[in-house]
Amino acid sequence: MRHIAAPVFAISTKYEGVRSVIVATAFSSVSFDPPSLLICVNQETSIHAPLMKAEHFCVNVLGHSHRNVADACAMKKGEERFSIGDWEEEMGVPVLVDAQSSLVCRTADRHRFGSHTIFVGEVIGARHRDNAKPLTYFDRRYIDISQAPDLA
Template sequence: MTQPEDFTNGMRRLAAGVSLITTQRDGVRYGLIATAVTSVCAAPPTLLICVNRTASIHEHLIQSGSFCVNVLSANQSSIATRFATPKDRETRFDVGNWTARQTGAPALQGACVSFDCRTSHHMAQGTHTVLFGLIENVWLQDEAAPLTYHGGRFGTLTQIT
């Protein structure tokens, strides 16, 4: 059987877009940087996110029943770094401009797109929870190139053919 370290090292070679998953519960905002975001279907519009059950946001995502997937643009690497760093969690939302969308989950102004979702269901898989989100609203914002993650570093797309 494949070892977790081999899997993790292999997945670092898969370039992915960077998303900031946010939710709000009892008036408190929470956020997590993620690359495990996938479209599921267009009818009804649905996507899924995978969140480690040890993440500080995990229980808040489950209890709130909603989340926003903010697809970060290439010029938002400092925001990605801020949310990827455990230090000073309470001040993460001090960077960037935020607005609440239909579900109340925080949407980041200047992201490529924000998907405002209501959780339809969730399931455990190994160390993670897979949450399915029915998309209530799509906020198309910036046509900028997306921020990417590859080899343990944030970057940008240099050429699309």
């Protein structure tokens, strides 16, 4: 799958007063009615247990300027991951204030499959920025697709 370019997301939640966040690329829209999406989370990650119990989570779509947020999620642990970026609480979950988009979801369903759990979220809140360039992951590195040559 490393040969498929994908946007980068910071998945966040809060359970029993403890905030959790990871970076991920496994995301998809599910339905327009109700507005919903899915994320796939490895069962070995630090956020898995809180997501299994939490009622809400947020999908923060990272812009190219958020490379430091992605790096913090990869290199730091626990609450230290929130030391980079401007985070605020919205509907009970951490939201990255200047994310390209932030989609707050009510957890509607969970399905375990292999090493991952598929979380289906009904979107209950959203905010978007028009001027962000997406942070994209390809072949185990971040790339700037706005610098890609025109293939037309």
